[in-house]
Amino acid sequence: MFRFNQMGFKSTWNKTNFGYRTGMASPRQIAMIRTLWRKFTQNQGDDSSLGKWLQGKFNVSSVRFLDSQTAHKVCGALKKMAEKRARHDESVIVGGQQ
Numbered sequence: 001m002f003r004f005n006q007m008g009f010k011s012t013w014n015k016t017n018f019g020y021r022t023g024m025a026s027p028r029q030i031a032m033i034r035t036l037w038r039k040f041t042q043n044q045g046d047d048s049s050l051g052k053w054l055q056g057k058f059n060v061s062s063v064r065f066l067d068s069q070t071a072h073k074v075c076g077a078l079k080k081m082a083e084k085r086a087r088h089d090e091s092v093i094v095g096g097q098q
Contacts, residue, residue, distance in 0.1 A: 025071035030063050033071065036078035040085060 025033075037050045051062045058074060060066055066074065 023067055025063065025066040025068055029066070029068065029071040029075065032075055033063055033066075033078065036075065036082055040078055040082045 034047070034050070037045045037053075041049065047063065054060045054062065054066075054074065057077065058066075058070055060070060063071075
């Protein structure tokens with residue numbers, strides 16, 4: 001990375017995943033939350049809509065303010081929501097073909 005920096009490369013990794021911060025959501029948790037949000041919203045959701053959902057459900061306005069424990073809860077909630085939507089979408093498809 002040192003050589004890349006010398007050549008002018010600027011990484012955006014810390015800007016999108018906020019790096020490693022003690023007590024806060026890890027970059028892996030943040031990436032998982034964003035992936036699950038996109039899956040749940042069928043690629044229509046962005047960080048703004050995710051922030052609004054987080055504010056309503058967890059009283060946190062953005063993924064950057066999530067602590068590690070809350071991030072774990074958010075992942076669990078989003079997984080359940082995505083699974084429920086997938087089951088619903090399957091039943092609509094099957095029901096529509098009959």
